[in-house]
Amino acid sequence: MSLVRTPYDIKKIKVPRGEVHIVKERCKGCGFCIEYCPNGVLALSDEYNEKGYHPPKVVSPEKCLSCALCEVLCPDFAIWITLQGEVEAKIGG
Amino acid sequence: MNTLESMTKQDGHPIEPLLRMDRIPHIWCPGCGIGTTLNAFVAAVNKLDVDRDKLCVVSGIGCTGRVAGYIKLDSFHVLHGRAIPFATGIKLSHPELNVVVFSGDGDLVSIGGNHFLHAARRNINLTVILVNNFIYAMTGGQVAPTTPVTAYTTTSPFGNFEPPSNIPQLAEAAGAVYVARWTALHIRRLTKSIVEAFRKPGFAVVEVVSPCSMYYSRLNRMGEGIDMMKFYHKNSVIKHGEPTENLDIKFQKQIIVGKFVDRERPAILGSSGGPDAEAEP
Numbered sequence: 001m002s003l004v005r006t007p008y009d010i011k012k013i014k015v016p017r018g019e020v021h022i023v024k025e026r027c028k029g030c031g032f033c034i035e036y037c038p039n040g041v042l043a044l045s046d047e048y049n050e051k052g053y054h055p056p057k058v059v060s061p062e063k064c065l066s067c068a069l070c071e072v073l074c075p076d077f078a079i080w081i082t083l084q085g086e087v088e089a090k091i092g093g
Numbered sequence: 094m095n096t097l098e099s100m101t102k103q104d105g106h107p108i109e110p111l112l113r114m115d116r117i118p119h120i121w122c123p124g125c126g127i128g129t130t131l132n133a134f135v136a137a138v139n140k141l142d143v144d145r146d147k148l149c150v151v152s153g154i155g156c157t158g159r160v161a162g163y164i165k166l167d168s169f170h171v172l173h174g175r176a177i178p179f180a181t182g183i184k185l186s187h188p189e190l191n192v193v194v195f196s197g198d199g200d201l202v203s204i205g206g207n208h209f210l211h212a213a214r215r216n217i218n219l220t221v222i223l224v225n226n227f228i229y230a231m232t233g234g235q236v237a238p239t240t241p242v243t244a245y246t247t248t249s250p251f252g253n254f255e256p257p258s259n260i261p262q263l264a265e266a267a268g269a270v271y272v273a274r275w276t277a278l279h280i281r282r283l284t285k286s287i288v289e290a291f292r293k294p295g296f297a298v299v300e301v302v303s304p305c306s307m308y309y310s311r312l313n314r315m316g317e318g319i320d321m322m323k324f325y326h327k328n329s330v331i332k333h334g335e336p337t338e339n340l341d342i343k344f345q346k347q348i349i350v351g352k353f354v355d356r357e358r359p360a361i362l363g364s365s366g367g368p369d370a371e372a373e374p
Contacts, residue, residue, distance in 0.1 A: 028118075028122075028124075030306075030317070031317075031319045032124075032318075032322060035319055069280075071106070072132050072133065072280045072281075073129055073278075073280060074128070074129075075124075075127065075129045076118060076121075079106075080105075080106045
């Protein structure tokens with residue numbers, strides 16, 4: 001039995017979903033986007049770009065809420081978010 | 094096309110229309126905060142909905158001085174320390190233009206320190222975005238007037254022994270009407286602050302404490318840019334309206350950020366271009 005009650009307005013709440021776009025060749029591997037993504041969407045990849053840095057990769061795309069914090073924090077303008085629509089809110093998601 | 098469709102359309106980074114993309118990638122080091130500050134400035138310009146033909150950016154020399162070369166506005170890259178006199182000239186001859194000075198601490202407070210004081214004294218309608226990275230980064234990490242005491246630089250191998258200048262106090266004492274300080278991590282608040290500074294008639298200063306990942310953090314064993322960002326995350330305290338004499342930055346200690354000064358003062362006669370341009374001082 002779940003102890004979490006269902007909020008009364010859960011039907012009204014829509015959760016935005018975003019898609020991450022990364023320009024790998026522009027990235028300098030500073031790691032700001034990975035560190036400050038509030039939902040842990042990104043991780044450092046093992047591959048190298050042409051400058052020899054490790055660009056980030058998307059590990060859990062379904063968690064992106066389109067907050068665009070990575071977009072404004074990226075000093076190299078290499079990552080941005082597009083809003084992909086909204087889904088119904090659900091408990092624990 | 095509705096809003097959702099226009100937002101899903103994928104056509105590059107939203108900042109790209111305001112950048113000279115043929116010059117990107119830029120020269121800033123990995124983990125530098127200047128790119129982040131530029132992001133905040135462009136977000137503020139988009140939010141302001143200002144006529145871009147009436148907006149000038151003036152930069153001096155230094156890492157931050159490169160902003161004028163990367164931003165696709167009427168931008169001027171001028172002599173070392175002379176960004177404020179150049180901007181004063183633009184403002185006096187064309188009072189209808191909005192002039193933003195985007196430069197570093199070495200440019201605006203050390204070699205151009207005198208111009209900074211006198212522009213604040215005249216209260217000319219400029220917005221100054223001052224990126225403070227505590228060091229002369231472009232020339233190889235020499236000691237700057239903002240370097241905290243005991244910090245190591247190339248020219249202070251035994252630790253800096255000169256007390257640094259406190260930029261918000263300097264600006265307030267000289268007569269600036271708007272003074273705020275944020276770190277490069279407080280990106281949304283910084284954007285809001287740039288918008289406020291832009292709308293403020295008079296001399297407005299926004300200091301941005303930025304990580305220098307290549308010289309300041311390497312010489313002081315502070316890790317990389319991301320480690321300095323984490324340090325700012327942990328050690329910055331927001332205190333709006335804090336008296337500016339308490340805002341000294343000590344080495345590896347708490348950094349007080351916020352909006353400290355927001356006041357009215359008579360601007361230089363007839364040239365402010367702001368809402369009270371006609372008002373007699």
